Every structure is written in structure tokens, then in C-alpha cells.
Amino acid sequence: MKTAKKRHPFLLLLDIIIVILTIALAVTVIIYVKDSADREGYRLSPETYSHTLQTGDYRSLTQSFYLASYQPILEEEITPELRPYASVAGYYLDRFVLGIYQTMGDAGRTEQTLSQMEQDRQAMSFFLPEADKIDKIFDSVRR
């Protein structure tokens, strides 16, 4: 009967190292590729902002689009899918700023902000009810 040739222990050790390195390399490459894709994908994914909007966290939405100190989303990066979210964020920011200009008695900038808010409303599409919710938040601010 033919028996299997016994492998030298040193070769066996090298084979084990190769198998371990192959698995580790595969995992590293997968993580690297996925991480690179996720980093951009997460920042510019409508799903990310959909969840924020569902929780009514307008401030976080505004922070992501307009107030982020690292990698803010630029106008040219806003895709048609992101536009409604950016408009809600813009509306919240404008509504906040409107209160400041009204207190200052700055008619010019108040008008300008109101016109910007109207543009945001039109771009909100099916998120239009959010504008009323934002108005409600700021209408309650006592001056």
C-alpha cells in the first residue's frame, strides 16, 4: 500500500505561516477597500441624513452640511438625492439666522434670508412638512 509522504516539520511551519499571512492579507485588503468606500459613502449617503431627519435632529443635519469644521459638504457635492436634506438644513440655518437679523433690525439681510428660505422650501420636495416643524421651533422663541 502506498503511504502519503511525510512533510518535513520546517516546511510544515512555512506552510502554516503562508496560510496565516494569506488570511490576514485578505482581511486587511477587504477592510481597506471597504473603509475607503464607506468613508465617502457615509458622508454623502442620503441614508445617513434620513436617519438624522427622522429623529428631528435639525442641528446635526445643519452641522453636517454647513457648520462642519472638518470636510464640510460643498455645494458641488450635493447630489439631487441629497438636495432635499441640504434644503432642510439650509432652512433651519436660515431660520436661526433670521432671528438674529430681525433682532439687529437689519431689513436688507432679513429680506435676503427670507428669499433664501423660500428657495429652500421649494427644494425640500416631500420634506416640506419639516419646514413647518422648524418654523414652530423658532416661533416659540420669545424676543
Next chain:
Amino acid sequence: MKCPACGANIGVRDEFCAWCGKPNERAGRHLQILKRYRTATDVTRSELERQTLHRVPVFIRLLVIALQLGCFAVVIILSSTAWDREEGRIRRNADLHAAEYAAILDNCMAEGDAVAFCRFCNAHRIEVYRSGHKDSPYRKYRRYSELADNYVRIMSAAMQLYPYRTDSYRSEADIIQSIAENTNSFYGTLERAEKDDDPPLSEEMLRAAADLEDQLRALLITYLGVDPSDADRLRELTDAQRRLLLETAWDARKGDA
């Protein structure tokens, strides 16, 4: 072979005769010789393996391991330099298009739009520390950039109060403290800018800074409930007094609500 006792046919390895049951002495001797031969063969084989050590398979395996380690190094270098390369590209662009970018920043400043100013600076890495360098094309924006940054931080913190979320990681007191710290920082910068700035602030820069101060006052009046007369003397107050003023104003507003 034949059994020496009964003459029956038995195997050379049979220790006892299957027919008469007598021990087969030759089988014992035979097995001992066989064992000795096997041991000698094993020793020779392992000695041969040790001497040759499968040189070719070992070389191939070591080559594969070296290649794998090389791949590891490439992945690690790629992942660490991808960010650096992108940052470097943005910073080079900021230096190359300084005139164009300066026009945009001037426009933001003239309109008193601190949010747009900071957004542009952040996107193009025109940070405060970079504009602070002597040979930076953005040096003239140094102070305004600091003021705008403080103002946007105050704005961002104040937004956390409208509406205040109970699941927020910051308490209302923390938010007010953050607003107070940034307000103090704002007035500290304003004082430094007006006193002994190098280069001295231009007329338009001073106008823009004053406008931002007006906006800050209005923000504190509107969203924190600071009394307008108190807001007018914010500049004269000490850091501690400003903080106390904001805390008192917010407590009063909450009490009214």
C-alpha cells in the same frame, strides 16, 4: 516455512504454530531483524532529508512569504498616504488660487456671512494656524478667521438648545458653558486685533469684525435671553462676568418658559 514441531505450513511472522500451538523461535528473530532494518532505513531517510532540506520547496515558500509581506507594506502605505495626498492637493490648490479664494473670502466678509466664510476656509484648509504664518497669502484674514470660527461655534452650540434634545450628550449647562467660553475667546481676539495686530487690520476688516460683534450680541439676545443693555456692555465685562451673565439669562428664560 514449516513448523519445527509438527511440520505444518506457518507464516514467517507467526510467533506460535496455529496447528500445534508450539512457539516459533525463528519468527521472533525475524521480527527483530525487520525492526532493526526499519530503524536503519528511517535514520538514513531523515538524514538525507536533513542534508538536502528540500531546498527548492523552502525557497518557493520563503518567496511567497516575502511577497505577502510586501503586499502588507503596500496596503499600509496606501492607506496612510491616501489622506496625506488628498490634504496636500487641497493645500497646494489653496496656495495656487490664493487670489481667487481671497476674493471669495472678501465677499463673505463684506456680507457678514461667517458661516460661508468658515465653510470655505474649512473646505480649502485655510485654517487659522495657516493664515497665521508670516508668508501665508491668507495672513490678513487671521483675526477675522478666528472671530468667525468662534462665532460659528457659538451658533452651533446655541442651536443645540433649539430644540434641546434630552438624549443629547451635552447638558444645557455644558452648552451654556461652551457658549460662554467661545464668547470670551471672541472678545479676547477682538481686543488683540484692535490693539496690536500685525499687519494692522484694514478698515473693511474692522467693519466686518464690528458687524460680527453685532451679530453675536443679537444672537445672545435672541436665543439666550440676554438683556439688550447687558449685551451692549459685553466687551467691558470680564470672562467670569460674561459667563455668569449668560447663565443667569438662560436660567431666567427657562424660568419664563
